[in-house]
Amino acid sequence: MTQIYDRVALIGLGLIASSMAHAMKRAGLAGEIVGYARSAETRDIAREIGFCDQICDSATEAAQGADLIVLCVPVGAMESVAVEIAPVLKAGATVSDVGSVKRAVIDAVAKHLPEGVHFVPAHPLAGTEHSGPRSGFAELFDNRWCIIVPDLCEDETVIARLENLWRAMGSNVDRMDADHHDLVLAVTSHTPHLIAYTMVGVADDLSRVTDSEVIKYSAAGFRDFTRIAASDPTMWRDVFLNNKEATLEILGRFTEELFVLQRAIREGNGEHLHDYFTRTRSIRRSIIEAGQDTAAPNFGRTSSTKP
Amino acid sequence: MTQIYDRVALIGLGLIASSMAHAMKRAGLAGEIVGYARSAETRDIAREIGFCDQICDSATEAAQGADLIVLCVPVGAMESVAVEIAPVLKAGATVSDVGSVKRAVIDAVAKHLPEGVHFVPAHPLAGTEHSGPRSGFAELFDNRWCIIVPDLCEDETVIARLENLWRAMGSNVDRMDADHHDLVLAVTSHTPHLIAYTMVGVADDLSRVTDSEVIKYSAAGFRDFTRIAASDPTMWRDVFLNNKEATLEILGRFTEELFVLQRAIREGNGEHLHDYFTRTRSIRRSIIEAGQDTAAPNFGRTSSTKP
Numbered sequence: 001m002t003q004i005y006d007r008v009a010l011i012g013l014g015l016i017a018s019s020m021a022h023a024m025k026r027a028g029l030a031g032e033i034v035g036y037a038r039s040a041e042t043r044d045i046a047r048e049i050g051f052c053d054q055i056c057d058s059a060t061e062a063a064q065g066a067d068l069i070v071l072c073v074p075v076g077a078m079e080s081v082a083v084e085i086a087p088v089l090k091a092g093a094t095v096s097d098v099g100s101v102k103r104a105v106i107d108a109v110a111k112h113l114p115e116g117v118h119f120v121p122a123h124p125l126a127g128t129e130h131s132g133p134r135s136g137f138a139e140l141f142d143n144r145w146c147i148i149v150p151d152l153c154e155d156e157t158v159i160a161r162l163e164n165l166w167r168a169m170g171s172n173v174d175r176m177d178a179d180h181h182d183l184v185l186a187v188t189s190h191t192p193h194l195i196a197y198t199m200v201g202v203a204d205d206l207s208r209v210t211d212s213e214v215i216k217y218s219a220a221g222f223r224d225f226t227r228i229a230a231s232d233p234t235m236w237r238d239v240f241l242n243n244k245e246a247t248l249e250i251l252g253r254f255t256e257e258l259f260v261l262q263r264a265i266r267e268g269n270g271e272h273l274h275d276y277f278t279r280t281r282s283i284r285r286s287i288i289e290a291g292q293d294t295a296a297p298n299f300g301r302t303s304s305t306k307p
Numbered sequence: 308m309t310q311i312y313d314r315v316a317l318i319g320l321g322l323i324a325s326s327m328a329h330a331m332k333r334a335g336l337a338g339e340i341v342g343y344a345r346s347a348e349t350r351d352i353a354r355e356i357g358f359c360d361q362i363c364d365s366a367t368e369a370a371q372g373a374d375l376i377v378l379c380v381p382v383g384a385m386e387s388v389a390v391e392i393a394p395v396l397k398a399g400a401t402v403s404d405v406g407s408v409k410r411a412v413i414d415a416v417a418k419h420l421p422e423g424v425h426f427v428p429a430h431p432l433a434g435t436e437h438s439g440p441r442s443g444f445a446e447l448f449d450n451r452w453c454i455i456v457p458d459l460c461e462d463e464t465v466i467a468r469l470e471n472l473w474r475a476m477g478s479n480v481d482r483m484d485a486d487h488h489d490l491v492l493a494v495t496s497h498t499p500h501l502i503a504y505t506m507v508g509v510a511d512d513l514s515r516v517t518d519s520e521v522i523k524y525s526a527a528g529f530r531d532f533t534r535i536a537a538s539d540p541t542m543w544r545d546v547f548l549n550n551k552e553a554t555l556e557i558l559g560r561f562t563e564e565l566f567v568l569q570r571a572i573r574e575g576n577g578e579h580l581h582d583y584f585t586r587t588r589s590i591r592r593s594i595i596e597a598g599q600d601t602a603a604p605n606f607g608r609t610s611s612t613k614p
Contacts, residue, residue: 128604189527220496284537297435
């Protein structure tokens with residue numbers, strides 16, 4: 001594949017940034033990849049693994065001279081990074097990000113960027129429950145979607161170039177405006193995560209059911225929730241604080257629906273329950289047909305060895 | 308391994324019964340395995356696959372002369388099967404079941420069984436989102452737990468024999484009384500399933516977010532919920548109708564906790580959210596250490612091919 005950007009700067013070096021570096025190297029998409037992370041420990045690990053050509057000791061040093069600067073920090077940290085790097089950004093450079101929320105990032109970042117710098121937010125819908133520079137791998141984005149939010153950019157060439165990068169890293173690419181993105185993600189990601197966190201917290205709190213019972217008998221359904229409830233706490237705190245409105249709206253819908261099912265249980269309305277459970281079954285089939293999950297039972301988990 | 312029962316009768320031939328038959332054959336645990344299912348189509352499929360030595364055309368024919376009779380039908384169908392087979396049960400036989408609820412099954416079944424027949428309910432905590440006779444496999448119970456509920460049986464030899472069968476099919480075995488079982492399962496299985504069904508239903512209902520968006524962008528968290536929300540509707544209807552009290556109690560706890568998190572979001576209380584999300588992370592680790600889930604990212608799912 002051909003090189004798409006000369007110099008790419010990754011600010012923040014966690015799961016997404018390290019996976020981007022691996023994926024760009026796999027396909028030779030950048031002339032040079034430089035990186036920066038606030039924590040010296042993270043920078044050391046990144047140097048040891050070597051997924052960037054150079055790890056810088058400041059965000060400005062990394063951003064200087066870059067054609068593409070990708071903010072890969074938690075949503076709540078985007079603004080201070082933007083303020084820091086703004087003075088050194090080169091004319092014609094593209095700034096992007098990988099945040100899970102788009103309206104709040106646009107509001108926090110755009111106003112600090114100088115004239116002549118393009119801002120094209122993006123959100124790769126890919127991840128695992130692991131975090132940090134050691135958790136990245138080149139295949140993370142393969143066949144996953146990356147949503148590009150070009151609300152503020154009028155230069156089609158700039159947008160298309162960023163889309164090409166994501167495609168070349170393995171993604172499918174879609175465009176969406178910021179508000180619609182935030183609503184769609186509230187449904188497919190933010191509310192499910194909050195619910196999983198809640199369910200795991202409830203199980204942990206119950207004094208009449210011991211922790212060891214919760215753990216031993218988790219294969220009956222509960223363990224599925226613990227995966228997403230093991231995601232990075234800082235990242236998720238920032239998601240909820242910055243997509244408040246849409247998340248609260250979907251949570252309201254969720255609670256309403258839950259109350260209806262709860263009443264059906266209380267009243268012994270088996271027909272309502274059966275109808276509901278039949279309808280939800282077909283969505284699973286569509287997701288598998290769309291190539292967004294495996295058809296193998298239990299996600300294709302392999303049996304663990306005896307404890 | 309040595310044979311544990313001479314003749315085992317499986318009433319109902321879905322995922323659990325067919326997996327039991329495969330697991331018993333794998334280790335040679337039964338002299339003869341006979342089966343019965345209410346649907347003629349299921350019986351035909353079972354004959355075609357051949358996981359039983361004989362498929363009978365009635366429950367009484369299957370139960371007659373059996374040393375162990377396992378009721379593998381939805382919880383709501385247990386009583387009518389018990390009524391039907393009671394007259395033909397041989398003295399000294401053991402009746403068991405695999406239902407996800409134990410108090411209701413004991414109440415429905417025990418009163419119909421004749422003197423001299425032992426009733427030892429059991430619940431293997433194993434399954435997949437697939438159902439029916441074609442979905443069974445011998446490894447389903449390997450390293451999963453099977454809970455034995457011996458409340459009504461005073462003969463230790465009888466209980467130990469059934470436990471040996473489950474161990475020889477690959478399970479770890481625990482004992483619990485019926486009410487505690489129903490509470491533990493409300494936490495680790497029934498409430499998580501109801502919540503997953505609800506979340507999937509909400510996503511399907513939202514008119515401002517299309518079905519195709521929900522499906523395309525499901526890898527951001529939502530798809531994890533769709534697996535358990537694809538489970539058998541009849542089985543799950545019966546679970547909720549028959550473990551009403553414990554499920555409603557845990558749902559109440561869940562809603563209370565969700566409201567607290569919801570308020571933290573509304574008020575912008577990031578510290579509360581961060582603390583909560585940090586605590587839930589450690590439970591995942593314990594489940595992996597206990598061998599009850601894989602440590603591989605994303606459950607070890609393999610990347611799907613491009614759609």
